[in-house]
Amino acid sequence: MTNGSDPPPSQVTNVVHGDNYGVQAGTIHGGVHYYQSARPAVDLPYRAGITPLRAASFQDRGAAQLVAGMLDRGDTVVLTSDGSPSTSVLSGLGGVGKTQLAVDYAERLWSAHEVELLVWVTADSREAIVSSYDRLAADLTGVEDPEPVLGAQRLLEWLAGASVRWLVVLDDLQSPRDLSGLWPPTTPTGRVVVTTRRRDAALHGHRRQLIEIGVFTPTEAHAYLHAALADQPHLLNGAAELARELGYLPLALAQAAAYLLDRGLSCTDYRARLADRQRQLSSLLPDVEGLPDQHQKTVAATWSLSVEHANQLTPVGVAGPMLELASLLDANGIPAEVFGTTTVQQLLTDRAGRVVSEEDARDGLGCLHRLSLITLDPRSPSRAVQVHALVQRATRDSITEDRLSILARVAADALLQAWPDVERDTQLTHALRANTDAVATAGGDHLWEPDGHLVLFRAGHSLGESGLAAEAVDYFQRLRATSTRRLGPDHPATLRVRRNIAYWRGEAGDPAGAVAAFEELLTDRVRILGPDHPDTLRARHSIAYWRGEAGDPAGAVAAFEELLTDRVRILGPDHPSILTTRHAIAYWRAEAGDPAGAVTAFEQLLTDQLRILGPDHPSILTTRHAIAYWRAEAGDPAGAVTAFEQLLTDRLQILGPDHPDTLRTRHNIAFWRGEAGDPAGAVTAFEQLLTDRLQILGPDHPDTLTTRADIAHWRGHSGDPAGAVAAFEELLADRARILGPDHPSTLRARHNMAYWQGEAGDPAGAVAAFEELLADRVRILGPDHPDTLRTRHNIAFWRGETGDPAGAVTAFEQLLTDQLRILDPDHPSILATRHEIAYWQKRLPGSRSN
Numbered sequence: 001m002t003n004g005s006d007p008p009p010s011q012v013t014n015v016v017h018g019d020n021y022g023v024q025a026g027t028i029h030g031g032v033h034y035y036q037s038a039r040p041a042v043d044l045p046y047r048a049g050i051t052p053l054r055a056a057s058f059q060d061r062g063a064a065q066l067v068a069g070m071l072d073r074g075d076t077v078v079l080t081s082d083g084s085p086s087t088s089v090l091s092g093l094g095g096v097g098k099t100q101l102a103v104d105y106a107e108r109l110w111s112a113h114e115v116e117l118l119v120w121v122t123a124d125s126r127e128a129i130v131s132s133y134d135r136l137a138a139d140l141t142g143v144e145d146p147e148p149v150l151g152a153q154r155l156l157e158w159l160a161g162a163s164v165r166w167l168v169v170l171d172d173l174q175s176p177r178d179l180s181g182l183w184p185p186t187t188p189t190g191r192v193v194v195t196t197r198r199r200d201a202a203l204h205g206h207r208r209q210l211i212e213i214g215v216f217t218p219t220e221a222h223a224y225l226h227a228a229l230a231d232q233p234h235l236l237n238g239a240a241e242l243a244r245e246l247g248y249l250p251l252a253l254a255q256a257a258a259y260l261l262d263r264g265l266s267c268t269d270y271r272a273r274l275a276d277r278q279r280q281l282s283s284l285l286p287d288v289e290g291l292p293d294q295h296q297k298t299v300a301a302t303w304s305l306s307v308e309h310a311n312q313l314t315p316v317g318v319a320g321p322m323l324e325l326a327s328l329l330d331a332n333g334i335p336a337e338v339f340g341t342t343t344v345q346q347l348l349t350d351r352a353g354r355v356v357s358e359e360d361a362r363d364g365l366g367c368l369h370r371l372s373l374i375t376l377d378p379r380s381p382s383r384a385v386q387v388h389a390l391v392q393r394a395t396r397d398s399i400t401e402d403r404l405s406i407l408a409r410v411a412a413d414a415l416l417q418a419w420p421d422v423e424r425d426t427q428l429t430h431a432l433r434a435n436t437d438a439v440a441t442a443g444g445d446h447l448w449e450p451d452g453h454l455v456l457f458r459a460g461h462s463l464g465e466s467g468l469a470a471e472a473v474d475y476f477q478r479l480r481a482t483s484t485r486r487l488g489p490d491h492p493a494t495l496r497v498r499r500n501i502a503y504w505r506g507e508a509g510d511p512a513g514a515v516a517a518f519e520e521l522l523t524d525r526v527r528i529l530g531p532d533h534p535d536t537l538r539a540r541h542s543i544a545y546w547r548g549e550a551g552d553p554a555g556a557v558a559a560f561e562e563l564l565t566d567r568v569r570i571l572g573p574d575h576p577s578i579l580t581t582r583h584a585i586a587y588w589r590a591e592a593g594d595p596a597g598a599v600t601a602f603e604q605l606l607t608d609q610l611r612i613l614g615p616d617h618p619s620i621l622t623t624r625h626a627i628a629y630w631r632a633e634a635g636d637p638a639g640a641v642t643a644f645e646q647l648l649t650d651r652l653q654i655l656g657p658d659h660p661d662t663l664r665t666r667h668n669i670a671f672w673r674g675e676a677g678d679p680a681g682a683v684t685a686f687e688q689l690l691t692d693r694l695q696i697l698g699p700d701h702p703d704t705l706t707t708r709a710d711i712a713h714w715r716g717h718s719g720d721p722a723g724a725v726a727a728f729e730e731l732l733a734d735r736a737r738i739l740g741p742d743h744p745s746t747l748r749a750r751h752n753m754a755y756w757q758g759e760a761g762d763p764a765g766a767v768a769a770f771e772e773l774l775a776d777r778v779r780i781l782g783p784d785h786p787d788t789l790r791t792r793h794n795i796a797f798w799r800g801e802t803g804d805p806a807g808a809v810t811a812f813e814q815l816l817t818d819q820l821r822i823l824d825p826d827h828p829s830i831l832a833t834r835h836e837i838a839y840w841q842k843r844l845p846g847s848r849s850n
Contacts, residue, residue: 041142041700044164047110048136049120050380051169052103098195100250102169105193109167115191117166122332122383123194124434126178127463127471129170131430133182134467142700143738147467152182157740160185170194172332216248224250225267228257235260238268245271246302251388255302258372259309277301300394306371307395318348318356318364323373324403326387327395328411328442330434333383337418338411338435339365347410382428396442408443409453415439416455423462433459448486452479452493460500469508476501490528495521495535503542511550518543532570537563537577545584553592560585574612579605583623595634602627616654621647621661629668637676644669658696663689663703671710679718686711700738705731705745713752721760728753742780747773747787755794763801770795784822789815789829797836805843812837 134151221243464472506514548556590598632640674682716724758766800808
């Protein structure tokens with residue numbers, strides 16, 4: 001009796017078996033497929049993220065030299081006395097040039113080939129940091145994790161172990177809490193720079209030096225103006241006085257220099273206009289509260305002059321409205337698509353009194369860029385339009401409340417119009433979410449008139465669909481508070497928000513919490529909408545589903561059957577919702593331990609689906625897959641192979657040979673062929689599948705690795721355990737390279753290699769390998785994890801096979817003690833351990849069985 005293979009987990013109807021675990025490479029939730037994917041790893045040297053453009057007249061300031069000295073020479077920040085690197089945190093008032101200092105340092109290092117990896121992260125939220133880390137992890141390792149938080153941890157592990165020289169810049173950190181658990185590691189080859197306006201104590205952590213960046217010195221300001229006006233030196237008349245008037249603020253100097261060059265004015269002439277504009281603003285805005293620093297009036301005046309001129313440069317005066325829109329969106333970058341939407345064009349048309357084209361809108365952005373009111377960066381379309389927060393605030397303070405209501409809804413409409421139906425570009429979708437947050441803050445309650453704008457919901461779902469389910473829960477919790485305050489607890493928008501909280505709670509790994517939340521929602525929906533309303537029935541569907549996910553499949557079946565009765569009464573027997581409910585009943589019946597009954601239910605469902613939907617509907621193929629799978633689980637693997645082969649014919653015709661579902665069907669055919677007693681046939685089928693997966697997916701894709709694991713597994717079962725060991729050794733090397741040594745799939749490969757080592761005639765080697773694996777599983781998973789207990793079971797078994805039945809009995813008895821503490825006394829694992837104890841006790845010296 002052996003225990004070499006970990007048992008398969010609960011499966012849904014579209015599965016791929018592999019690794020002896022029944023590995024699930026694709027699942028179905030509501031008809032949507034989610035896959036872990038891979039791509040070729042990038043070559044070094046490599047730049048990740050879009051570094052902002054360097055200012056045209058950047059000044060090599062004393063602060064820049066301090067930063068470079070700390071990070072380059074290693075004194076205090078970059079290297080400690082023992083040679084370890086540190087993190088530099090740049091903080092300061094808005095508009096003083098913190099980002100430009102970081103840009104200058106990063107570009108100098110890159111140009112000098114002093115780093116092989118340059119990473120720029122716009123760190124305006126925790127979600128932005130996690131998403132950027134996740135993308136970089138996929139770039140560097142070739143593997144895309146199913147959840148961004150896993151990818152982020154993979155990146156930190158990669159940086160910690162990398163021998164290459166790297167620099168990570170985290171720009172515009174809004175809250176130190178956003179970096180909790182996400183600070184890049186300290187390594188001899190790594191450098192980290194953070195820019196932030198915050199001065200929290202958390203930024204002064206171990207090996208972090210806080211360097212406060214101020215305005216230009218008079219010498220630096222004078223040098224800046226000389227460089228900016230070098231082609232027209234006659235404009236420098238009065239430069240020293242103008243710099244002093246602008247408080248030596250880099251942002252204000254940049255706007256002034258652009259205006260001077262465009263109008264051909266001297267510094268003295270500009271000072272006169274500035275003084276006049278400041279007097280006008282003083283009467284209009286006598287007490288401008290809340291601007292980020294003491295330079296508020298300076299920026300307001302320079303902004304006002306520049307906007308006025310920008311509007312004169314465009315034929316229809318669109319620059320001002322464009323800047324107003326930009327002032328409500330994300331300062332760190334607005335997708336170019338937003339300003340090209342018909343929604344924005346209509347706003348500009350209404351404002352100009354004539355038709356404004358997309359080209360006119362682009363011209364308006366160009367004028368704003370020309371006068372340093374915005375920055376246009378064509379390298380990053382998802383963040384093409386950037387505007388400084390001080391300019392945003394000065395712009396917003398000129399907008400009346402009625403005008404703000406219109407602009408906020410136009411900005412929200414434009415974001416929704418620019419949002420792709422399928423989120424393939426992660427940088428774009430992150431930017432859209434960040435801009436939604438910005439307009440929700442700037443627009444206040446205007447986005448809740450008359451109810452919650454759809455873009456608010458789209459942003460929350462985008463978080464969850466990107467793998468950030470817990471963040472989606474937090475987002476919708478905040479949205480609920482706003483909706484309740486603005487619209488009331490019984491408003492349809494508030495109920496819709498609550499539905500999303502419950503759903504994403506389940507997706508975040510709390511199915512019991514999802515059930516409780518949906519039950520509370522159901523009570524209110526019955527009270528407000530009545531028991532037969534579609535939304536009430538949907539809430540009941542969700543309760544039944546998450547009850548099953550919470551470990552009560554029998555309760556799920558009962559709840560779905562009650563729901564089916566009411567849906568048939570209300571909707572009739574052929575409504576699509578009826579078919580969906582019947583599919584759920586059949587699935588959870590199988591999960592409750594009745595796979596044969598599930599097959600019968602799925603076959604009856606298939607008959608009706610064919611009549612109602614037609615033979616080529618996607619739901620037909622899904623149901624046929626379920627029938628084949630559960631037929632195998634009911635004890636008929638040969639019948640499953642036949643059914644999968646018939647399904648494969650249709651999937652080839654409808655989907656093509658390279659579709660993931662087609663490849664998955666071939667995988668299941670091979671697996672169940674082995675389970676039907678033909679391990680050699682399974683090896684052959686898996687080897688043919690491997691050839692195609694290598695061509696379609698590449699050698700490092702998770703599905704390719706899973707296929708290799710199945711080849712090794714069935715090779716062992718076909719009578720070649722030594723071949724299985726060799727195959728698992730090769731697989732282990734690749735999994736460690738691609739996924740890291742602590743990844744569950746890497747540990748799984750070690751488990752299977754140890755098992756087949758014992759089967760190949762080396763039980764002592766198996767014990768040693770399992771003991772090494774146990775140490776790592778305890779460290780990574782903890783002592784009570786099922787995989788840890790399973791490893792202990794194998795150690796005990798193979799110890800007996802080495803000729804030490806007493807050692808086996810002792811180890812199994814110790815394992816039983818812990819299993820009884822952790823598991824239900826009737827758990828199958830406990831029964832298996834008791835059986836092993838009895839088995840090896842019979843082989844003790846002096847036993848009657850001997």
